[in-house]
Amino acid sequence: MDLEVLQITALSLQISALATAISLLLGLPFGTLLGLGTFRGRSFLLSLMNTGMGLPPVVVGLVVAMSLWRSGPLGDLKLIYTPAAIVIAQVVIAFPVAAGLTAAALQALDPRLQLQLLGLGASRWQMIWLLWREARLPLLAALMAAFGSVISEVGASMMVGGNIRHQTRVLTTAIVLETGKGAFELAIQLAVLLLGITFLVNVALTRIQQRGARR
Amino acid sequence: MKQRTLRSLSIILAGVALLAACAPAASTPVVVPTAEAPTLAPTAAPTARPAPESPDVILATTTSTQDSGLLDVLVPLFEEHTGYRVKTIAVGTGQALQMGQEGNADVLLVHAPASEKTFMEGGYGKDRFLVMHNDFIFVGPASDPAAIKGGSDAVVALTKIHEAAASFVSRGDKSGTHSKELALWKSAGLDPATEKASWYIESGQGMGATLTIASEKSAYTLTDRATYLATRANLQLGLLVEKDNALLNVYHVITVNPELWPKVNYDGAIAFAKWLTEPGIQSLISEFGVDEFGEPLFIPDAGKTDAELGL
Numbered sequence: 063m064d065l066e067v068l069q070i071t072a073l074s075l076q077i078s079a080l081a082t083a084i085s086l087l088l089g090l091p092f093g094t095l096l097g098l099g100t101f102r103g104r105s106f107l108l109s110l111m112n113t114g115m116g117l118p119p120v121v122v123g124l125v126v127a128m129s130l131w132r133s134g135p136l137g138d139l140k141l142i143y144t145p146a147a148i149v150i151a152q153v154v155i156a157f158p159v160a161a162g163l164t165a166a167a168l169q170a171l172d173p174r175l176q177l178q179l180l181g182l183g184a185s186r187w188q189m190i191w192l193l194w195r196e197a198r199l200p201l202l203a204a205l206m207a208a209f210g211s212v213i214s215e216v217g218a219s220m221m222v223g224g225n226i227r228h229q230t231r232v233l234t235t236a237i238v239l240e241t242g243k244g245a246f247e248l249a250i251q252l253a254v255l256l257l258g259i260t261f262l263v264n265v266a267l268t269r270i271q272q273r274g275a276r277r
Numbered sequence: 278m279k280q281r282t283l284r285s286l287s288i289i290l291a292g293v294a295l296l297a298a299c300a301p302a303a304s305t306p307v308v309v310p311t312a313e314a315p316t317l318a319p320t321a322a323p324t325a326r327p328a329p330e331s332p333d334v335i336l337a338t339t340t341s342t343q344d345s346g347l348l349d350v351l352v353p354l355f356e357e358h359t360g361y362r363v364k365t366i367a368v369g370t371g372q373a374l375q376m377g378q379e380g381n382a383d384v385l386l387v388h389a390p391a392s393e394k395t396f397m398e399g400g401y402g403k404d405r406f407l408v409m410h411n412d413f414i415f416v417g418p419a420s421d422p423a424a425i426k427g428g429s430d431a432v433v434a435l436t437k438i439h440e441a442a443a444s445f446v447s448r449g450d451k452s453g454t455h456s457k458e459l460a461l462w463k464s465a466g467l468d469p470a471t472e473k474a475s476w477y478i479e480s481g482q483g484m485g486a487t488l489t490i491a492s493e494k495s496a497y498t499l500t501d502r503a504t505y506l507a508t509r510a511n512l513q514l515g516l517l518v519e520k521d522n523a524l525l526n527v528y529h530v531i532t533v534n535p536e537l538w539p540k541v542n543y544d545g546a547i548a549f550a551k552w553l554t555e556p557g558i559q560s561l562i563s564e565f566g567v568d569e570f571g572e573p574l575f576i577p578d579a580g581k582t583d584a585e586l587g588l
Binding site (some may be wrong): 131132134137138140142143219224225226229241242243244245272 | 333335344349352362364365367379380382412473482483485488489494507508510511512522538540
């Protein structure tokens with residue numbers, strides 16, 4: 063069973079790391095647009111993002127599954143019950159978290175900073191980059207929140223992944239399976255492993271985050 | 278301080294990345310044998326892997342076949358033997374049949390003969406083969422408030438439970454076990470579900486989880502023998518009623534009709550269905566569980582007719 067546990071752990075990390083990365087790749091720019099931009103519909107989109115943060119993952123799983131089933135609109139992509147499907151569902155879950163928290167982080171900055179940077183001759187991209195650096199504490203918190211929301215997620219992973227042995231079984235779905243079989247000891251071992259991994263990743267990220275902090 | 282922190286961070290992150298990258302790739306099936314894997318005597322099909330062009334086969338099956346551990350033995354053997362990649366989705370029989378109806382599965386391994394007949398009559402399935410059977414049993418707390426222990430009549434047991442208003446946990450999820458339970462209540466002329474009896478608990482979950490609930494609540498439940506044997510060590514439930522003909526639990530394998538759903542992998546489905554009924558695999562099924570539990574969890578039946586099993 064140990065080899066299998068290692069494989070399940072590796073798969074969990076791969077999927078969640080990829081999903082977090084993609085959600086940040088999409089969420090950071092979008093959140094910046096929402097946070098710094100001024101356009102019609104901005105506050106509506108912001109509300110949407112904030113609602114998205116509270117979306118039940120199992121509902122996301124159901125919607126994504128229904129889209130990816132053979133009988134669904136995207137069935138021909140043959141993505142259902144693959145790790146890619148789990149990544150998709152997790153991106154949908156993590157994206158609003160990343161975007162919403164990025165927007166909030168940038169809005170919390172002193173608005174005069176933006177003007178000052180532009181006044182000193184910064185291009186728009188330089189300004190954005192410097193604002194990101196300035197807001198790196200809350201931005202890294204957004205990263206940790208996005209990661210946390212997907213590594214711990216079980217409903218969507220179960221529905222779109224199918225919890226198939228050696229293919230789409232991740233730590234959370236394995237815990238549900240072993241609990242359902244009554245193998246509580248193994249379930250607890252997996253739970254401790256999951257907590258340990260999550261803790262390690264967050265220790266690393268917190269140290270990066272706190273590197274520039276004043277206290 | 279900055280240098281040291283940076284270094285230690287890089288080490289931690291590298292460690293995590295290494296862990297993620299180094300472990301065996303998720304795509305190659307790792308065979309972890311729980312029973313000895315016998316060498317298959319080639320019957321008719323060639324044993325050389327033909328590398329099928331559509332390797333993915335979606336098998337929708339019941340939680341009882343998964344919880345008992347049988348599929349963990351059979352599926353890797355099939356994958357090795359044929360080169361197909363099986364995606365085993367363990368849901369209740371109800372959901373499995375629904376998946377078949379919508380073309381979201383290629384082959385079904387289920388145990389609700391009445392629902393299956395409706396399924397076949399609707400034209401949703403193409404082939405249906407008898408695979409194996411085991412039986413259902415009533416389990417319950419040692420205190421046995423309804424005094425059903427030692428009985429061999431399911432209807433009598435249910436009547437006693439109803440009279441004693443003893444806690445009873447139902448699957449409540451349209452699974453094969455649930456269908457059997459409802460049929461038995463009907464035979465007894467009782468209907469606790471509609472009565473909304475307070476002692477009738479509907480878990481809505483798989484057999485393993487339902488047994489855990491029954492154990493925790495000191496309640497009775499109907500379970501298949503295989504799951505009970507496989508999970509007995511973690512439960513405080515005893516075997517109380519068994520060996521009634523009405524408690525037979527018969528499994529069939531059904532291929533989803535490709536004429537209705539052209540996207541199903543019929544080749545893979547029929548390969549799996551036929552493979553399950555091969556003599557070598559049937560004898561493997563008859564040996565499954567003997568080492569661990571002293572008795573086989575399933576009894577192979579391929580080649581027999583439904584009538585021979587009282588269906």
